[in-house]
């Protein structure tokens with residue numbers, strides 16, 4: 001049984017009133033992820049219900065994860081030597097990322113490390129233009145001038161009963177699913193890459209843009225964005241858990257050949 005482990009990110013040496021900090025990259029303990037998918041979950045920059053959120057990942061028997069809570073917005077990407085993870089899950093809304101960290105982030109994707117971006121990570125790294133091309137969307141946290149146009153701030157609305165429509169019923173992330181309701185947060189007025197994204201989930205909830213979940217490629221990486229997941233009402237929903245689990249597996253290129261869904265029906269997963 002794989003188990004999540006805790007880790008220490010920050011080691012501080014304080015001398016004479018001066019503090020110099022060195023960040024050790026998060027590590028899975030030896031043997032923790034043997035045969036499983038190794039995942040780092042990046043958090044920071046936005047409040048969330050910590051334990052209920054990670055209970056989602058605790059339920060994935062083929063996944064071993066560590067949380068990388070960012071104290072300096074993006075230190076996970078400072079040093080990627082000996083990078084151990086198959087998939088990066090972004091659940092952060094941190095803002096700053098240096099050119100070196102940007103380059104390291106892109107190098108990981110060029111190597112084929114998968115990327116699953118969740119919910120408010122659509123609003124992370126607002127001043128890094130390439131980030132929108134990586135995840136295929138952008139939530140505008142401020143009025144923005146682009147290509148001679150003024151783009152207004154995106155908007156959010158909490159506590160809505162949303163209707164989620166499965167656009168692609170054959171993709172491994174959504175296969176076996178039917179349309180469902182979820183009490184969650186709506187986003188609207190964000191940029192969506194019509195050309196590069198393949199839409200897998202949509203909604204007709206008026207307060208939300210039509211797009212809810214999509215996949216794309218970046219470098220050698222499989223990238224998935226799921227807008228759902230504001231709080232425990234989403235975390236505890238079986239559809240949300242299924243989506244996150246299948247997305248992690250798909251991003252890692254480690255899908256099982258068959259899957260049993262709640263009805264007991266055995267599905268053969270298309271090998272994408």
Ligand SMILES: [Zn+2]
Nearest residue numbers: 119120185230
């Ligand atoms: Zn939220």
